[in-house]
Amino acid sequence: MQVQIRNLAAEEVGSVELADAVFGVEVRTDILHRVVLWQLAKRRAGTHKVKTRAEIARTGAKLYKQKGTGRARHGSRRVNLFRGGGVTFGPVVRDHGIDLPKKVRALGLKCALSSKAAQGKLVVLDEAKLAEPKTKALMGALDKLGWGSTLVITGVEVERNFGLAARNLQTIDVLPAQGLNVYDILRRDTLVLTQDAVRQIEERLA
Numbered sequence: 001m002q003v004q005i006r007n008l009a010a011e012e013v014g015s016v017e018l019a020d021a022v023f024g025v026e027v028r029t030d031i032l033h034r035v036v037l038w039q040l041a042k043r044r045a046g047t048h049k050v051k052t053r054a055e056i057a058r059t060g061a062k063l064y065k066q067k068g069t070g071r072a073r074h075g076s077r078r079v080n081l082f083r084g085g086g087v088t089f090g091p092v093v094r095d096h097g098i099d100l101p102k103k104v105r106a107l108g109l110k111c112a113l114s115s116k117a118a119q120g121k122l123v124v125l126d127e128a129k130l131a132e133p134k135t136k137a138l139m140g141a142l143d144k145l146g147w148g149s150t151l152v153i154t155g156v157e158v159e160r161n162f163g164l165a166a167r168n169l170q171t172i173d174v175l176p177a178q179g180l181n182v183y184d185i186l187r188r189d190t191l192v193l194t195q196d197a198v199r200q201i202e203e204r205l206a
Contacts, residue, residue: 001117005195007126008141016124016198022205023117025110032115034100035108035182044096053078053086106205112185113201123147123192128154128174133164142172151188153180155196177201 001018018024056078063074074081080088116122123145130137142150152166152174166174173184177200185191193201 003117003122003124005124005126006145008128008130008145010141010144013126016195018117018124018198019202019206022110022202023113023122025107025114027111027115027118028107031104031108031111032182032186035105035112036186038098038100038105039181039183042097046094046096048091049093050087050090052090053080053088056084056086058084108182109180109185110205112182113191116185116191121190123190124198125152125192125194127159127196128152128162128192128194129159130161130165133161135165135168138162138165138172139169142169147172147190147192149189150192151175151184151190152192152194153177153197153201154194155200177204 001020001024002015003018004012005014005016007013053076058077060076060078063077064071066073077085079085113122149171150173152162152172154162154174154176156178157176158174163174166172173188175181175184177197180197180201
């Protein structure tokens, strides 16, 4: 797959051949769904917790005698019927993560990349660098390129000036190639890869 390379001045400065094994696979929505669920599950802290009946510091003595009062039968103040009592089947501290094979995760990335390529929303940038960390300068370049909601994937590290300029823009995400993931690809409209990112992605997935 042949794709034109652009720079931040919206000029075409060459072309690159993208590997079909990474950017041209069949897009499977079921795989994308599984990978996104796996990602979101791993993000959950799982620190929610309520006290059960066994953890309430309150007397366990019977409130009043079983019969003869005309009132409902009760045994303990710690039950969930009373204010301050324990919660039945409430949330406990746990890990929400689920297992997903590495091959499925890799296929999910290929499907997400191929989806953007098929839609014509995959752009290759020569380099993501700025002379100064100015958000205004970056906004001008993005307007010229016509990018709205965009995910930019750079090389090994995000260039400092580019990262500082982009962090004030709500519609722009910038990640190193190692941070590439299915959820961020799908949540943004345009995917921008630098030449270094393309090379690293192909080495990782091909």
